[in-house]
Amino acid sequence: MAHSPRHLPNGNRITEELAMGILAKTYPTARVRAILQEKGKASKRERELPAHLMVYFVMGLGLWMGASSREVLRCLLMGVHWLLGNEKVYKVTGKSGITQARKRLGWEVMKAIYDEVVQPIGQQQTPGAWYHHWRVVSLDGSTLDVADSTENEKEFGRPGASEGHSAYPQLRFVALLENGTHGLFAARWGSNGQSELSLAEEVIPHLQAGMLCLADRLFMGGPLWKKAVRTGAELLWRCQRRMKFACVQRLEDGSYLSYIYPERDDRRRRSEDPERRLLVRVIEYRLPGMQGKEPWYRLVTTIVDWQKAPARELAALYHQRWEIETTLDEFKVHLRGPQVVLRSHRPDLVKQEFYGFLMLHFAVRSFMHEAALSVQRDPNELSFVHAVRVLKRHLPLFVISPCRGTQRLLSGDPAGNTAGESQTSSGSAHGSCRQTEQRESLSSSETRKRISARCRCCHRTGDS
Numbered sequence: 001m002a003h004s005p006r007h008l009p010n011g012n013r014i015t016e017e018l019a020m021g022i023l024a025k026t027y028p029t030a031r032v033r034a035i036l037q038e039k040g041k042a043s044k045r046e047r048e049l050p051a052h053l054m055v056y057f058v059m060g061l062g063l064w065m066g067a068s069s070r071e072v073l074r075c076l077l078m079g080v081h082w083l084l085g086n087e088k089v090y091k092v093t094g095k096s097g098i099t100q101a102r103k104r105l106g107w108e109v110m111k112a113i114y115d116e117v118v119q120p121i122g123q124q125q126t127p128g129a130w131y132h133h134w135r136v137v138s139l140d141g142s143t144l145d146v147a148d149s150t151e152n153e154k155e156f157g158r159p160g161a162s163e164g165h166s167a168y169p170q171l172r173f174v175a176l177l178e179n180g181t182h183g184l185f186a187a188r189w190g191s192n193g194q195s196e197l198s199l200a201e202e203v204i205p206h207l208q209a210g211m212l213c214l215a216d217r218l219f220m221g222g223p224l225w226k227k228a229v230r231t232g233a234e235l236l237w238r239c240q241r242r243m244k245f246a247c248v249q250r251l252e253d254g255s256y257l258s259y260i261y262p263e264r265d266d267r268r269r270r271s272e273d274p275e276r277r278l279l280v281r282v283i284e285y286r287l288p289g290m291q292g293k294e295p296w297y298r299l300v301t302t303i304v305d306w307q308k309a310p311a312r313e314l315a316a317l318y319h320q321r322w323e324i325e326t327t328l329d330e331f332k333v334h335l336r337g338p339q340v341v342l343r344s345h346r347p348d349l350v351k352q353e354f355y356g357f358l359m360l361h362f363a364v365r366s367f368m369h370e371a372a373l374s375v376q377r378d379p380n381e382l383s384f385v386h387a388v389r390v391l392k393r394h395l396p397l398f399v400i401s402p403c404r405g406t407q408r409l410l411s412g413d414p415a416g417n418t419a420g421e422s423q424t425s426s427g428s429a430h431g432s433c434r435q436t437e438q439r440e441s442l443s444s445s446e447t448r449k450r451i452s453a454r455c456r457c458c459h460r461t462g463d464s
Contacts, residue, residue, distance in 0.1 A: 023056050026363040027117055035116065041109045048093050049101040051109075058102070058110060058356035059363070063392060065337050069098045099349075107352035114187075114355045118362045121369060122180040127378040129180025131317055132308070134212035134234055138324040139203065139219060141174035141196035144332065145341040146350050155347035157192040168341050171354060174199035176206060176213075177324040181369045181379055183362050184327060189354055200224060207233035212303075214321040220300065222262035229278060229302060236301045236318055245282050245300075253311040255283045257304060279304055283311045323380075330384045331361050364388055 024032075029052055036042040036051050043050040049057070053076075060072045067075070073092050093101075120137070122129030129135060143159070145168040146152050158165040174196050175187035186206035190199050200219055207213055209232030220239040228235055245258035259277040283299040299318055303309045336342075336357065344350045365379070368387050372379040 023059055023360075023363055026366045027055070027059075027113065027359065031117070032113060035113050036109060039109045039112055041105060047101070049097065051101075051105055054101050054105045055110065055113065057098075058105070058352055059360040061343065061353055062335060062357040062360040063388075065340050065343070069095055069343075073098060102349055102352060103346075105352065107348050107355065110352050110355035110359070114359050118183065118185045118359065120178040120181070120185065121183060121366060122178055123373065125373065125376075126180045126369065128320070128323075128380060129178065131212055131313075133210070135210055136179040136317070136320065137207070137211050137213050138177045138179055138321045139174070139200065139213055139215040140177070140321075140324045140328070141172065141199060142328045142332065143170045143172050143192065144336075144354065145169070146171055147341055147343060147345045149345040151347055152345065152350060155191065156350070159192050171342075171350065172196065172199065173354070174203050175358075176203060177327055179214075179320055179323045182323065182327045182330065182365050182384075183369075184331065184358055185362075187355075187358055189351060197221070197224065201227065204228045205231060207231040209233060212236060212317075214318055216321065222260055222264070225260055225300075226262040226278065234302050236299060236303075236314055238318065239298050239300050241296070241298065243298075245280075247282075251281070251306045251311075253306045255281050255306055255311045258282050260300070281306070283314055285311070285315050331357070334385050335361055335364070335388060364391060367391070 032052050032055050033042065036055075041051050043052075057073060057076060060076050061069070064072045064075055070092055077092065120129075120135060122135065124130070146156060148168050152169045156169040156171050158169050160166070170192040171189055172192050172194055173187050173189045175184045177184055186203050188199050188202040196218060201224065204224065204227050207228060211233040213228065213233050213235050215235070215237040217238040217240045220237045220243070225235070225237070245256075247256045247258060249257040251257065258280055260280050261277050263276065280300050280302060281304045283297075283301065285297055287295045287297070297315070297318075299314060301309070301314060303314070342350055342353050342357075344353045364384065364387050368382050368384070369379045372382055
């Protein structure tokens with residue numbers, strides 16, 4: 001039987017009725033609209049590309065890095081053809097219109113959505129997320145190549161090279177990672193010339209009591225340590241060999257108590273002043289059989305009670321810091337693509353694209369975490385590359401929402417609204433939509449049910 005076209009309530013634009021189902025499960029449309037309204041970025045009149053759609057479009061730029069901006073929009077709007085059928089063609093906005101819509105959106109609102117939504121999501125049953133009662137997080141930074149333009153070079157700068165300068169300007173960023181789920185949160189960006197230490201000062205305040213933060217020796221220093229201690233989180237940081245710690249008390253597990261002096265002169269002039277020093281516990285150990293690599297480690301922690309966290313356990317735990325290195329590999333190589341630069345030629349759009357990338361990575365990791373818990377497995381056992389491929393294949397099947405009061409393809413409302421809210425808004429329009437659905441053929445209805453069941457299965461289990 002021929003495909004029966006579906007229709008929207010009269011007066012509604014297609015783009016106003018879209019809910020990017022898979023992405024909107026992590027970033028509910030109602031929440032996105034609320035933040036847009038709060039930041040003064042909500043669309044004030046009907047547009048082909050409203051502000052909330054552009055939020056999902058920016059995330060889509062990271063999903064299809066090799067495609068043009070118009071092609072990305074086509075991928076996101078593929079569900080429109082399911083709604084309209086083959087008799088009508090929906091015209092995709094041109095490149096200039098897309099760029100103008102991105103400029104209207106700006107990057108600050110993407111940062112606001114990222115900061116509000118992207119948070120640690122590990123549960124008590126999530127493997128690797130906890131050490132005793134502490135949530136394990138890691139701190140580190142990296143760089144991203146951006147498009148070679150005069151504006152980007154002026155804003156971000158270029159790194160040095162053996163001969164002259166590198167081919168592309170670079171953006172530097174520092175972030176926290178939830179080890180159990182590989183979710184990057186509290187990320188902050190800067191120019192290539194800005195150090196990771198200065199960016200870490202902006203990231204550290206996002207630590208919370210109940211967290212245990214792992215960090216490499218680059219970040220070990222009195223002022224940053226003091227700032228991190230004030231958050232209430234526990235710390236386990238590696239330190240450089242040149243740093244000196246006087247043994248105040250040797251403990252039964254081989255570690256010892258010592259002091260850190262946040263100010264350089266305090267060690268010499270005020271070493272006995274209790275207000276000028278911080279009590280720490282130092283763990284020193286060697287890794288046998290590590291030829292060609294440094295075998296000697298020294299860790300400093302705020303957990304001074306060795307019975308709560310024995311030295312052997314903390315030494316083994318510290319090496320989970322490498323989880324953030326593998327996550328940066330996911331972010332920069334498998335999601336973005338090897339030797340691929342961010343496409344935007346304007347600094348404000350680069351920052352927008354950067355936060356869209358982070359939000360997309362978190363969405364993928366959220367789906368993987370949900371799928372892993374449903375079968376009682378460690379999220380790290382699932383393939384990130386496979387999850388991205390599944391998302392690309394099935395995102396169009398979740399895109400279209402024919403009208404806000406109808407049954408969604410995803411279990412629950414991908415727009416983030418409660419059932420009551422969906423049923424009470426636009427009552428007359430919903431009645432019209434229900435009458436249209438009742439006139440649809442039985443075969444079309446059965447086909448849609450099979451698609452819906454298949455989509456829910458793929459979303460929950462990660463099957464291809």
